[in-house]
Amino acid sequence: MFDQLYQTLRTRVLNRLLSPGTRLPSSRKLAQQLNVARNTVIAAYEQLIAEGYLESKSGSGTFVTEELPEAWFQAEAQSHSPPKPIQNIALSNYAEAIRDENVRKNGSNQGFTVGVPDLKGFPARLWNKVSSSIPHAGLTELMGFQYPQGLPELQEVITDYVRSSRAVRCESDQVVITQGAQQALDLCARLLLNPGDPAAMENPGYTGARRALHATGAHVTALPVDEHGVMVSALEQLDPPPKLVYVTPAHHYPLGSVMSLQRRTRLLNWAATHNSWILEDDYDSEYHYQNRPLASLQGLCKNSRVIYIGSFSKVLFPALRLGYTILPKELTNVFTQAKMEHSGETPVHIQATTAAFIQQGYFSKHLKRMRVLYAEKLECMLKACEKLTPWCKIHTHGAGMHLVIEFTAELCEKSVYNQLVKQKVYCSKLSRYYLEEPVKSGLVLGFANSSEEEIRTKVEQIASTIKLAART
Ligand SMILES: Cc1ncc(COP(=O)(O)O)c(C=O)c1O
Structure with a gap:
């Protein structure tokens, strides 16, 4: 009962339902009104006085503190348990279309993340x-x-x-x-x-x-x-x-x-x-x-x-x-x-x-350097990807910062992808680029932000994962 009374009064003060300076009923009167023991009311008042929400003025009664600093309201927000989740949020069609997409997480420039240039190579x-x-x-x-x-x-x-x-x-x-x-x-x-x-x-x-x-x-x-x-x-x-x-x-x-x-x-x-x-x-x-x-x-x-x-x-x-x-x-x-x-x-x-x-x-100097660098990385990618050819077709046209490997063998794109994420090989599923039922499945690999050594290691991981997936 103490808890309930304490929380109710505190929330009312914090929400300004009881405004600063308000005189509270005497403990005897409130106890009678609520049909609780007077000691319970006294204990709740004392706790709130100790915390500074209420103040006692001798001879005149108990009042809501005149000046509650803003910090108290912030403390309330921090100390309270998290708010209850909101059920049934009605989102727009636009929001519905994007709500399940993964927002890029920190550190997701790594691996074969698509669309990231060589960041270390930037002057x-x-x-x-x-x-x-x-x-x-x-x-x-x-x-x-x-x-x-x-x-x-x-x-x-x-x-x-x-x-x-x-x-x-x-x-x-x-x-x-x-x-x-x-x-x-x-x-x-x-x-x-x-x-x-x-x-x-x-x-x-x-x-x-x-x-x-x-x-x-x-x-x-x-x-x-x-x-x-x-x-x-x-x-x-x-x-x-x-x-x-x-x-x-x-x-x-x-x-x-x-x-x-x-x-x-x-x-x-x-x-x-x-x-x-x-x-x-x-x-x-x-x-x-x-x-x-x-x-x-x-x-x-x-x-x-x-x-x-x-x-x-x-x-x-x-x-x-x-x-x-x-x-x-x-x-x-x-x-x-x-x-x-x-x-x-x-x-x-x-x-x-x-x-x-x-x-x-x-x-223009930076661009020239990157063109040479990416051409070398692409070559390294293509060489490394040769080991994928029993299961994949490599789509490349000698351009860009990414490469598509299309699965030609019977492979579950989702499970290959999930396995790779576990190994910190970040890339994209080819199916996500389709507007309707995907026609092809596979992986999109952005290679520009990986060193040649990383390229070889990660493609090796992809090859092992695919090999395993093809067997099961
Ligand atoms: C095909 C394509 N168009 C546009 C963009 C968007 O580029 P920006 O980063 O300038 O918004 C991207 C980004 O990856 C892209 O891949």
Whole structure:
């Protein structure tokens, strides 16, 4: 009884149901009201007085303490047992679609985690030097809200870069800086699709794009992919025609094929006929080790129906959260407005550092080094993966930072994957990239952040795991 009374009074004080200064009934009266022993009330009052929730004023009675410091309320939050779990939370369709995905955990850059560049190979000291060389006067100017579309210096260097390396046709006022390519995908989807609208994307395809499209409530059709990229013939049969199609023509994600020129022209003709938008995600076109990548779709397109999306996540580092979109002039304003509503400006000091890093020649030097390094790592991967060929087909097109091994033998993808996670071999399941029932199963292995020695060891672990799984 003591406990119950003590907790009730304490909670009432903490929740301010009994406000500071309130006079409590005498112990005799409360005992009568509650039909409990007077000693119980006295004990509860004394405990609360000792803890400072109540105070006794001689001759006038017991009162709620006038000034309960904030820290007491915090202490309450810490000392109490955890709140009861909330049952039956009604989530949106968007939340339902993502709730079971594993959020990346600390340390998940290791192993064959997909999408992580060689972090140790990044010239962090140079980056810091460039960052601290931004002049003070300039720094103050960078603190306000004045570059919603992006820092002009960065827009300029990106324009030069995509024109020369990707044959993108643009002026710098068509460049909008975003929080990674992901924000660009998300905003394009929101701006161009309404619930129920038809959209389409490669299948398998990038999960981030899938989520961005689904989040709008669009009806997303899965387009098959072969060694020439997305199969435009499947697109041509769709009625109604999708309003927007997402593709990764330079290096299909995740299987790796490069979209042929014939497919590119066919896709652009289809888009022109139907007034549809193409989202060209050029996430890692910098890493082609045998041939130069084909020019961008955007550069081939004559009627501005292609929106080009680029990212610094692979060529610098992912935590930078810096990407860019090259939009037709008619869309830049509304896109910038949406970006401001979504996240406000992209941190301007980061933009200034990136622009200076590129202007001072460090970016191209870093890229050249990484291209050589990743080509060597890919070679090492391919050699190591030779031992997997009895059970797997290796998908590689001499590009990128990851490799797909498709299971050709009867293997349970989930159990192989779980076994590998136990051994700290982090990678992705191929099936997770499918919009519908997966057609292939296997593993996606990001190799850029592993040393050659790690590559050999981890592939050895994969081989043993697969061998065992194939036997059982
Ligand atoms: C195909 C593809 N597109 C876009 C992105 C998103 O890049 P960002 O980190 O710039 O948001 C990724 C990230 O891994 C990706 O793999």
